[in-house]
Amino acid sequence: MQLITDNILALILFSPLLGGLIVMLLPSENKDLVRRAALALSLIPFILTLVAWFGFNASPEVDGFRFQQQVAWYPAINSSFHLGVDGLSLSMVLLTTLLAPAAILASFSVEEKIRSYMALFLALETGMLGVFLSLDLLLFFAFWELGLVPMYFLIDQWGSKTGERELWSGMKVSARRYASFKFMVYTMAGSLGLLLAIQMLGVVSGTFDMLALFQSWPGLTGSLFGLSVETVKAVAFWAFAIAFAIKVPVWPFHTWLPDAHTEAPTAGSMILAGVLLKLGAYGFLRLVLPLYPAEAEQYAPVLALLATAAIIFGALSAYGQTDFKRLVAYSSVNHMGFVVLGIAAAAFATGTESATIALNGAVLQMFNHGISSAAMFFLVGVIYERTHTRDLGAWGGLFPLVPVFGGLLIFSSMSSLGLPGLNGFVSEFLVVRGAWPIFTLFTALSMIGLFFTGAYILKGIASTLHGPLNEKWKGHLTDISRREVLVLAPLLVLMLWLGLWPAWLLSVINQAVVGLFG
């Protein structure tokens, strides 16, 4: 027992990977065995996270990271395998370990090469957990890039078979190839700046350990490489910011998201929207704010502007979609816009009471959006598996045929809409309440976005469930199965629970937020 509590984080981090290896060893013909084994294996990190959750004392007075663990990994350039967790990362870890079993359960319907699918999925989970748990810049970057590879193969191999994407000069390439390629190379190219900045930090301050860097880097003065430290810090800030902005995604860098989502398999887009987008926001919170407080404050308005653009254009684009999954994808852009707005507001007026509220709201929004978008994507996946199309026009009036599905769809749509009483509302309200006194104009503008959020969610629901029954589906639409409901159950419960009583999560998040502002 002592062994577990000592290196709980390492166990959480590597148990999915081990699970993946075990799955690879199973006989590939026996699909059910593979699926059940994968599910069971993905529950282990979830249980471990719960153990950590209850062992985590969330009182803000106790500073620093809990459950720390440090082992020598790459001493030549003095970077170490250093794990640790605080309120922020623990909540994200909980989200990941929660969504992973749900997504695996959701992908029981995958037929070909199920074994490698499950292994890649579990490896992806380790990649994501690594980012949240690592307290060493090099380790952070290692898992940051490593997370891309499984996602690339999931989209490329198990993505939707149909669809073409026309590049320049009439060159046609299959959509899922285009989407996965774009996803991988776009993120990698974006994070080159991050790689450079990390190297520079490593060389200048001699270590990659985040705790040490938080102390030494912000206070650094003098000149570096012939330039004043301020300019170097500004460049490094933008290198970090761009890499994370691409991942969040912030407005101009978001075009990979809709492609990746529409082409990804159901479970893939659940995890992609549920957790992968949070990596970017987590990067902002964990690295950018503590390492570059001055630059963050200086450039916060720019960030806020982009966030507002994301909210508005995200919503507008979502409203303009005919493909339901692409609509939900753009909704993620919209919702993540609020997260960035919250972060920007917190960065601009660090330490003030509304900044703390904004930041709490932002982190809660990350959590909530994770849950609601995962649910939405799963529901789109359910309908897609039955009708093999995602075109809103092709459906209509399906409510009488699939009433339970309809009910769940409306419930989760309302949550992502931000209906009071459900989780979406709480976090969006906190963000807006926090951001209003700091960026009044931007928050006001983003209300347009909120308006259109309502518009496109209702458009989504209306064109699938309401209106005249589309005769085509009359005979052969089976309602949502027990397994699929089981997938949604935890998410729906959380939506309601967080909507009514978010205190249990907020207190943990608040510990990190207070810690962040020191």
Next chain:
Amino acid sequence: MIGSISPEMLLAILPEILLLAAVAVVFVADLLLPEQRRGSLAWITAAGLAITMLLTVFLAVPGAEAELMWGGMLRHDWLAFIFKLLFLLAALLTTLFTIGWEPVWRKGEFYVLLLTSTIGMTLMAASADLIMLFLAIETTSIPLYVMAGFMTYDDKSTESGFKYLLFGAVTTGVMLYGLSLLYGFAGTTNLYEMAAGLSAASIPGPVLVGTLFLILLGFGFKVALVPLHFWAPDVYEGAPTPVTAFLSTASKAAGFAVLVRVLLAAFPGILTDWQAIVAIAAALSMTVGNVVALTQRNIKRLLAYSSISHAGYALLGVAAASQLGVTSVVYYFLAYTVTQMAAFGVVIIAWHKLGSDEIEDYAGLSRRSPMLALAMLLAFLSLAGVPPLGGFIAKILVFAAAVDAGLVWLAFLGVLNAIVGLYYYLIVLKVVYLYPPKDEQPVPVSRPHAAALLVSILLVLILGTVLAPWYAWAAASAASLF
């Protein structure tokens, strides 16, 4: 001084004596042996040469100190000793290669000429007096003119012999004029007193260099340096291949022995002047030799030009005019002779089957007889200067000498030429290994040829790996000159 003949003096000329005996034996055998058993003539010559070599190695080893003998005519030192061994080895290999060479090997006259020419060479290596030097050169050259034109029915051979004679006669004439001028200035014909005589007579530098230039013309012909190389390709192609082998190795080595001795013994005063001339000659020989060899289609002409370029590389050592320079020249010729012999050996063996010297006829030799192709591979790679073969060590030593003497530009030119050389050697190997053979039967290799080839290939390998003993010999010979 005339009357007393001490045993050392006899030992000093032991090789010459034994060779004379061999000549006599061959004459008698030629008269006595009936027509059909004339073949054994070659074996007799070979035996004679072998015995001479053995006895010289065991008996005629010079002492640490070199001393003038026979009234200043000969100088019994390591340089002479090693070159003598070299000539004997070359002659032995040539005799073995002539076995089976139809128009030549049954004729006693051929072997007599061969032995007399060898005697000439051994005397050239040892001569320390101008008169002796001229006589030795003539004794070497004249038999070679005849040997070159030996195949009277083949007009190519006669043409080459005649051309060789004419070119030799003119250049030797010019050399003789130079020598006489030199005698006039120095007052003595002995090389080792000449330096003192010249400085005593305080001859103006340029005049001395002029006379040396004339003498160098003669040596240049012997060694086929570029301005005087025109005869070489035609003679080498026309002459019977064993003779060409002998010409390109032994005669060239003899030329170098004399060149080194004369330059270093007689003209230490004007060292920088002749160093310049020799450097230019080296540069020209290497470049022209290699570049023209690129375009050759006939393997004998290719080897001819390649041997001109090798003369150029050896000249680098001479141009260095240092102890390391002479050592590198001596080592160079040890390696070069053995490699050239191996190369020509393969050409001779192949000629019997293929009947032509064109390179494309060698296509697919490796499929027909892998071992012969392997021998050719080793020979040509050693010519190109690739380790682990003798050519590599020779080239490195010569370049080292040049760099040591500060002739860095010459070393770089040598290096570039090595690259051009590698190109055409590899082209030949490509033809041998890559192209499909015209017909499939293997190339028969008679026992003597195989033996000679094996000996030369082994020597090439040993010279490339086990360096110490040979290098010691070369260093000793260099020491004897300084």
Next chain:
Amino acid sequence: MADAFGNGHLLVFITLAVAALLTAFYTMRQITLTFLGAPRTQAAEHASESVRTMTAPLLVLAVFAIGAGWVGIPEHFPGLGGLLPGWFHEFVGGTLVANPEAVAFSIEPLLVSVGVALGGLTLGWLVYRKAAEADPLRKPLGAIYGLLENKYYFDELYDSLFVQPAKRLAEGFSYMFLDRQVIDGALHRVAQAGLSLGSIFRNYFDAPVVNGFGDLTGSLTQSFGRLLRKVQTGQVQQYLLFVALLAFGGLFYYLLSVLQ
């Protein structure tokens, strides 16, 4: 209506009356069209009685619809007044700030309202009694009918003012233009630039210049070799001439330098 009449607001009274008339008219239109006369559509033939779960609530509502009227009768109403205590009046009036006292009873509003109501009903029944497919009022009203039918085109107005621009804005501008053309376009152009840069390197620099230089030196030495080969003519005379030239040239050069 009584209040308006009592306080002399005639215009209000008239509009209210007309409104009541039209209400009565269209209620009757609905009743006649749906329930009276021959069934016009196929479904109408076998329309069945409403199911129990529908009739129960209808009953409850009907009772209240009838009963509610009685509660509001003011006391001074002839005949029925004072039958039921007017508690509703005090209850509602109590909440208002200024407690308006009831208007004196007068007969005209009563008559007018009853007349209007019954008149409207009979008029509706008359018009739609034997109405066939087409709506009898369509012809007489002409253009106005179209206006009414389309609800004064308010929906179209909203649609064209707000919904279409929003759609166009959403789909056209924000998605297709901004995302697809601008941002994706930029990405594709970057990719294209990368590819063309690569091909420029390869086709214009690597192949011609770097390879070229290598092959050039090769062919240069080759041609230089061919040139020199020609010098080797094969005539001995030429060789000897060359030797003679060399000898005299050398001698001449050194003698010349001696004279200096």
Next chain:
Amino acid sequence: MIPYILSAIVFLPILAGAVLLFLPARNRQLIYRFALAVAFLAFLLSIVVYFNFDAAGPRYQFIEKYDWLPALGISYHVGVDGITAPLVLLTGVVIFTGVIISQRIDERPREFFAFLFILASGVFGVFVSLDLFALFFFYEIAVFPMYLLIALWGWKQTREYAAMKLTLYLFIGSVVALVGALAMYFASGLGTFDMLALEGANFSAEFQNFWFPFVFFGFAVLGGIFPFHNWSPDGHVAAPTAVSMFHAGVLMKLGAFAALRVGIMLLPIGAHTHLPWIIILTLVNVVYGAFIAMVQTDFKYMIGFSSVSHMGLVTMGFATLNYNGLVGASVQMVSHGVMTALFFAVVGMVYDQAHTREIPKLGGLIRFMPFAAVAFIIAGLVSMGMPGFSGFIAEFPIFMGLWAGGYPLIAILAIISIAVTAAYILRAVSRVFFGDLPAELEGHMHDIRPSEKLALGVLCLIMITVGVYPNIILPMVQSGVNAVLALLGGA
């Protein structure tokens, strides 16, 4: 420590080559099994050397010294330090996997394996020799087998041209460096070719500045430095699989290592003056190579240019002349060696079955050779510098070296190559392995042999272990690099 182990490693292949020439030509199986046994033995010996090397021990270990030509101070002096031990292992691995991969050679296998082993012993000789003369001796032994291997067994269309070009470039480089070495020998006045002594010779600054470019570029030609890089793609494409594996995997490292060993370590002042502008060449190497690789349609050309680009990183690591750069470059040599060997092995397998290397003409191969596809993907990830694999462990310190060396702009420009590499690797992988199988390949695609899977497995294992647990190679490399820095710092 087994005595004579280094001599055993160096001379085992060449002796085996000689023995091979006398085996009966007809019996292909015997020849292949014999070659495999020899290669495995060499691999085993290199493993023994690698794991017996004590990082905390003296700078050079397993030293053997015999007089070769005392008159000129030439001795057969061999020893292994922190940088060369991994390279010896790399050579062992590549020769072992190369022999396995070339089971399918049916045309004169005897000569093929003989020349391959001569090449191998040449390479082993250079890595372990501490005597300048011996280094050149072994360096040039590799010349003629390389020519014959490519000219005889290479790709019909370009083999003669490519073989000649490659051999001449290799020869030009070595002889130019040779002249430099001779100059060093004489200028040092110590009368010895022993590099350990020459390290202390501290030549005059003016001498070093003059001779450094000759020696550095002489060797860097084989390392594929910019103006002299174009022999390597042609050479790799024309060479048979095992030879291009050995060539790109090991021989290019030979050039870079020799440039370090002879150029930088013996002429430190020259290094300090010249490397700042040479680093720009390496930058061109990296970015230029990556961009060209992106536009290649021939699978092997793409990998040829990608190895040019990665070799540029190695020389760049050396050129930074600081601790991080050197550590990174040494690890990159091993990581890139293993990676390129795997790349060429898989391309060879694809070519053997599909008889075409045009990427557009290939597709959907993962169904037939899943193991090879996964191995290729792992190698692709390594080439991208994906963390968790040896590529990242190698490239990261090189860039740190650039920052520490004060070349921020070069770091920024060089990093582009990572994105470009990712782009063309992913495109190639998705088109060749994941695309749909073109019609003409229908009949004759089949899985690879178990022994080939073993070879690929070994290569992947190395890449992953170095990536996950870098300390398996780092202490050794650090000790080697500290010794180099002592020389550089000292001068």
